[in-house]
Amino acid sequence: MDFGLSEEQAAIGAMAARFASEQLAPHALEWDERKHFPVETLRQAAALGFAGIYVREEVGGSGLTRLDAAVIFEALATGCPTIAAYISIHNMCAWMIDAFGDEGQRQRFLPDLTSMATLASYCLTEPGAGSDASALRTRATRDGDHYVLDGQKQFISGAGVSGVYVVMARTGGEGPRGISALIVPGDAPGLSFGANERKMGWNAQPTRTVVFEGVRVPVANRLGAEGDGFRIAMAGLDGGRLNIAACSLGGAQAALDKTLVYLRDRHAFGQALAAFQALQFRVADMATELEVARTFLWRAASTLDAKSPDATKLCAMAKRFVTDAAFEVANRALQLHGGYGYLAEYGLEKIVRDLRVHQILEGTNEIMQVIIARSVLGARP
Numbered sequence: 001m002d003f004g005l006s007e008e009q010a011a012i013g014a015m016a017a018r019f020a021s022e023q024l025a026p027h028a029l030e031w032d033e034r035k036h037f038p039v040e041t042l043r044q045a046a047a048l049g050f051a052g053i054y055v056r057e058e059v060g061g062s063g064l065t066r067l068d069a070a071v072i073f074e075a076l077a078t079g080c081p082t083i084a085a086y087i088s089i090h091n092m093c094a095w096m097i098d099a100f101g102d103e104g105q106r107q108r109f110l111p112d113l114t115s116m117a118t119l120a121s122y123c124l125t126e127p128g129a130g131s132d133a134s135a136l137r138t139r140a141t142r143d144g145d146h147y148v149l150d151g152q153k154q155f156i157s158g159a160g161v162s163g164v165y166v167v168m169a170r171t172g173g174e175g176p177r178g179i180s181a182l183i184v185p186g187d188a189p190g191l192s193f194g195a196n197e198r199k200m201g202w203n204a205q206p207t208r209t210v211v212f213e214g215v216r217v218p219v220a221n222r223l224g225a226e227g228d229g230f231r232i233a234m235a236g237l238d239g240g241r242l243n244i245a246a247c248s249l250g251g252a253q254a255a256l257d258k259t260l261v262y263l264r265d266r267h268a269f270g271q272a273l274a275a276f277q278a279l280q281f282r283v284a285d286m287a288t289e290l291e292v293a294r295t296f297l298w299r300a301a302s303t304l305d306a307k308s309p310d311a312t313k314l315c316a317m318a319k320r321f322v323t324d325a326a327f328e329v330a331n332r333a334l335q336l337h338g339g340y341g342y343l344a345e346y347g348l349e350k351i352v353r354d355l356r357v358h359q360i361l362e363g364t365n366e367i368m369q370v371i372i373a374r375s376v377l378g379a380r381p
């Protein structure tokens, strides 16, 4: 068992870290303040192979592993967790099309997605169905060789800018088996978007409702068989959860790194803050917790790469543990900056705001506990 990265993985991580420090970090505060979604910068990331990380190469993907992706997203998030997290959602959608799409769908959609000429959004949540996603009500009614979509999706990242929407909609009866996954083009008549939500963090990417009013989608745009949509959506989220966890890790690592510099520079009571043993112990714990989180995240990613039967459980454990640990570390980093941590200029409060939502989305951390408990206790304890 090798707990280290290969030379190639270290090189990919270094490339992502360089991109983060040169192209993301210098602009992150301004994008947050202006609520600017930097599409051109996303395309630069795509040019490095970060838009289809684990998509097959012949449609423009990078053909890498989930472990590689965890390394990349951690590195990207050191520059801006919000941008890294949007790229992770885009990757989830691209992978769903690569893994479950037929040859025609893969050739039609993936070259533009892997270059980010077109951006993608994942549409599962609805106003009345968040954690209980299999209760979704957006309907896709068959009409010849089309489906007609009616309903509404809530909290959709990238909505309004994305050109492709992977939409989970009800084609059959109640419950998860009545759900299908459809690829909906952004210019489809009847598709519209709500206003960009005002939110605590993740300001550099838009979050909008997506409204379907009689949207006609060719049956040829359905991923997998009718009724497979929920399974496909959940498969996407296994990897999505690893990536979101990696984004939390990168944000928290950046917060810790800033703190190490600050504690050496800032003096109080006649010495550098770093000389106080109480604070040394705090950073020792923060560094340890991030290392534990990283080691476990990599292990969970390896189980998904190996298609291990317990991969879903480990991905849920990683999402729960890493996003909680990273949020705590980022919040403690803010505390160690005193009043300056609360000022936007120092970049700490943005990291805390951005990481907070990782405990909520792609399945809340309570839902991760539901998944883990079901796995360890059995479905009917």
Ligand SMILES: Cc1cc2nc3c(=O)[nH]c(=O)nc-3n(C[C@H](O)[C@H](O)[C@H](O)COP(=O)(O)OP(=O)(O)OC[C@H]3O[C@@H](n4cnc5c(N)ncnc54)[C@H](O)[C@@H]3O)c2cc1C
Pocket: 089, 121, 122, 123, 124, 125, 129, 130, 131, 132, 154, 155, 156, 157, 158, 199, 202, 207, 357, 360, 361, 362, 363, 364, 365, 366, 367, 370
């Ligand atoms: C900024 C942002 C971006 C998002 N982007 C996307 C996106 O791109 N695509 C998408 O589809 N969705 C997206 N989401 C939606 C997100 O996944 C949901 O908000 C999340 O799944 C929770 O659903 P909910 O908000 O309806 O909360 P609810 O399901 O109403 O949950 C409320 C509370 O009850 C708890 N709870 C619910 N059920 C249980 C239970 N069985 N046991 C214990 N506790 C429970 C929850 O953990 C939570 O604390 C986004 C959300 C945000 C905030």
